Amino acid sequence: MNRLPLRILVCAACCGLTGCVPWTVRPIEDTTASVAKGAITPAAYVDQIWTSKLLPAIESSAVDAPALLHSLQQGSSTARTQFARPDANAASYWIVKGQGRVIAVDQRSRNGLVMVDVAPFDGRPDVSIQIGPVLRGTSLRDATGLVRFTDFLNQLHFADVGNELNDRVLKSVLAPLEVKALKGRQVSFLGTAAADEGAPPIHALVPVRLELQP
Amino acid sequence: MNLRNAFVLTLALSAAWFTGCQSAPRAGSQKKLIAIITPSHDNPFFKAEADTAAARARELGYEATVNSHDDDAHKQDKLIDVAIANGAAAIVLDNAGADASVAAVQKAKAAGIPSFLIDREINATGVAVSQIVSNNYQGATIGAQEFLRLLGEKGKYIELVGRESDTNAAIRARGYHDVLDKYDTLKQVGRQSANWSQTEAFQKVETMLQSNRDIQGIIAANDTMALGAVAALKNAGLEKVIVVGLDGSPDAIASIQAGGMRATVLQPAATISRLAVDQAHKYITTGSTGVSEKQAIDCELVTPANAAQYGLFGKK
Structure with missing residues (x-):
C-alpha cells in the first residue's frame, strides 16, 4: 500500500481538526497601513534604539581612525580582517572615530562631503564624511548588528529604518552644524561607513557625531 | 476486525506515518536529494540561479532535480508534492508569490522537508529555514x-x-x-x-x-x-x-x-544560490544553518569601468 497520500491526508486532517495555523502570515503592506494598524513606525523604532542602544554600541566598538588607516595601507583585506564588522548579509562596515583637519567642503552634489586629513597631516584626505542634505547608504543601520533584516516584515520596512536613521543624523548631528565654516577647522568625528575600496581610504562616513574642536 | 486489532492497526499506521515523515533517502538511491524549483528558465536570471544551485548541490554529493513553476502557484504546489513524494532532503525555491507560496512551503515543512528560499521573500517567518533575499x-x-x-x-x-x-x-x-x-x-x-x-x-x-x-x-x-x-x-x-x-x-x-x-x-543570483545550497547542506548535516532566517544580499553596480569583471549574474 502506498502510504504517502494517506500521510498527506493525515497531516491535512490534523491541521483541519485542531484548526491550528502553524505560521504567522504578515502581509506586505505600505508603512502608512501598518501605522494605521498601530504597528510600530520607523520613527518610533529609531526612537527606541537611538540613545539607548545604537549610539552606545557605536561608541564602544569604534576603532581609532589612525589605526584603521595604518592597517588600510597594508591592504584592504588585512584591514577588513582586523577591523571590519561583517553583518549577516555578507557586507562589511567600519565603525570609526577620530580627529582631523577639514581640508575641503565639497557641496557640488547634494550628497555633500567634507574631506578630513587625519594626523600625521600630509594635506591629503584620509576620511570623507557625508554632510547632506542627502545622505546615502545603510552603514548606520547595518554596521552594529543591532538592526537585523530578520526582525522586519520585508525589505521595504527594513529600508524605511535605514532611511529614518539617516534622517536622524541630518536632524540631530548635521542641522546644528554650519558646514561651510568647517573648512580649515579641527573636527572630531564618530560614525559608520561601508568597508569597500574607494577614495579616500575611509569614505562616505555617516557621522553620529561631528564636532568642531576648540 | 475486533476493537483490539483496530487499535493495533492504528498504532502501526501512526508509527509508519511518524517514521515516514522522518525518513529522507529514496529507496535504491544512496545520495540525498535537493529539489530546486524556480520561475521559467526563459529568463536567464532564473536559469543561472537554478544551474548554480544544481551544480553546487552535486558538488556537495547530492542528487539534484531542477523544475520550473512558471510563476504559477498551482504548478509550484504540484512540484512541492513531487519533492515530498521523492523524499527530498531539502527544497531550494524561488517562489511564485509572497502570499501564495506560504502554504506550499508549510506543506513541505510538515512533511519534514526544510525549504531554503532564494531571490524573493514570502510573507511569513518560521516556515522556511532560510530566506536569502536579493535586496x-x-x-x-x-x-x-x-x-x-x-x-x-x-x-x-x-x-x-x-x-x-x-x-x-x-x-x-x-x-x-x-x-x-x-x-x-x-x-x-x-x-x-x-x-x-x-x-x-x-x-x-x-x-x-x-x-x-x-x-x-x-x-x-x-x-x-x-x-x-x-x-x-x-x-x-x-x-x-x-x-x-x-x-x-x-x-x-x-x-x-x-x-x-x-x-x-x-543581482548576485550565483552567490544567493550557492549560499542556499550551503545552508541546506549545513542544516541537513548539523540541524542548524547557524544564521538568521532572513538574509538580504546586496546588489552590485555595473558600469563601463567594471563590466568586464562580471559574467553570468556574478563576478567572473
Whole structure:
C-alpha cells in the first residue's frame, strides 16, 4: 500500500481538526497601513534604539581612525580582517572615530562631503564624511548588528529604518552644524561607513557625531 | 476486525506515518536529494540561479532535480508534492508569490522537508529555514544614484516601471523614487509600465519621445526594458540619452560594453544560490544553518569601468 497520500491526508486532517495555523502570515503592506494598524513606525523604532542602544554600541566598538588607516595601507583585506564588522548579509562596515583637519567642503552634489586629513597631516584626505542634505547608504543601520533584516516584515520596512536613521543624523548631528565654516577647522568625528575600496581610504562616513574642536 | 486489532492497526499506521515523515533517502538511491524549483528558465536570471544551485548541490554529493513553476502557484504546489513524494532532503525555491507560496512551503515543512528560499521573500517567518533575499530596494537605490551622477543631478527623465502585479516592480520603483525625489533639479516627464518587456518598452518609449525629445535620461526597472529603451532612442537618433537598468543580465552587460546602456545593477543570483545550497547542506548535516532566517544580499553596480569583471549574474 502506498502510504504517502494517506500521510498527506493525515497531516491535512490534523491541521483541519485542531484548526491550528502553524505560521504567522504578515502581509506586505505600505508603512502608512501598518501605522494605521498601530504597528510600530520607523520613527518610533529609531526612537527606541537611538540613545539607548545604537549610539552606545557605536561608541564602544569604534576603532581609532589612525589605526584603521595604518592597517588600510597594508591592504584592504588585512584591514577588513582586523577591523571590519561583517553583518549577516555578507557586507562589511567600519565603525570609526577620530580627529582631523577639514581640508575641503565639497557641496557640488547634494550628497555633500567634507574631506578630513587625519594626523600625521600630509594635506591629503584620509576620511570623507557625508554632510547632506542627502545622505546615502545603510552603514548606520547595518554596521552594529543591532538592526537585523530578520526582525522586519520585508525589505521595504527594513529600508524605511535605514532611511529614518539617516534622517536622524541630518536632524540631530548635521542641522546644528554650519558646514561651510568647517573648512580649515579641527573636527572630531564618530560614525559608520561601508568597508569597500574607494577614495579616500575611509569614505562616505555617516557621522553620529561631528564636532568642531576648540 | 475486533476493537483490539483496530487499535493495533492504528498504532502501526501512526508509527509508519511518524517514521515516514522522518525518513529522507529514496529507496535504491544512496545520495540525498535537493529539489530546486524556480520561475521559467526563459529568463536567464532564473536559469543561472537554478544551474548554480544544481551544480553546487552535486558538488556537495547530492542528487539534484531542477523544475520550473512558471510563476504559477498551482504548478509550484504540484512540484512541492513531487519533492515530498521523492523524499527530498531539502527544497531550494524561488517562489511564485509572497502570499501564495506560504502554504506550499508549510506543506513541505510538515512533511519534514526544510525549504531554503532564494531571490524573493514570502510573507511569513518560521516556515522556511532560510530566506536569502536579493535586496531589490538597495539595488534600485544604487542604480538611481548612478543615474543621478550621470545626469549631473539635473534634467528631464522617463521611468519605465515593471509589471504592476509583481512585488519587485513596486520595490524597485520605491528605491528609485526614494533617491531621485530628493532632487528638485530633476523632472520626471513620463512614467509607464512596460511589463518587464523589451518590445513593449520600445513601443512606449517611442511614443513618449514624440512629445519629449528633450529628455536626458531613462531609468528602467529591469534590463530588458532598458534594452528596449536603448533601441527606441537609437531609432530616434537620441543615443546621447542616458539609460540605466537593473538585473545585470548578460545582454545588458554587453550593451554597457558596447556604449549602449550606461549602467545596470547586478543581482548576485550565483552567490544567493550557492549560499542556499550551503545552508541546506549545513542544516541537513548539523540541524542548524547557524544564521538568521532572513538574509538580504546586496546588489552590485555595473558600469563601463567594471563590466568586464562580471559574467553570468556574478563576478567572473
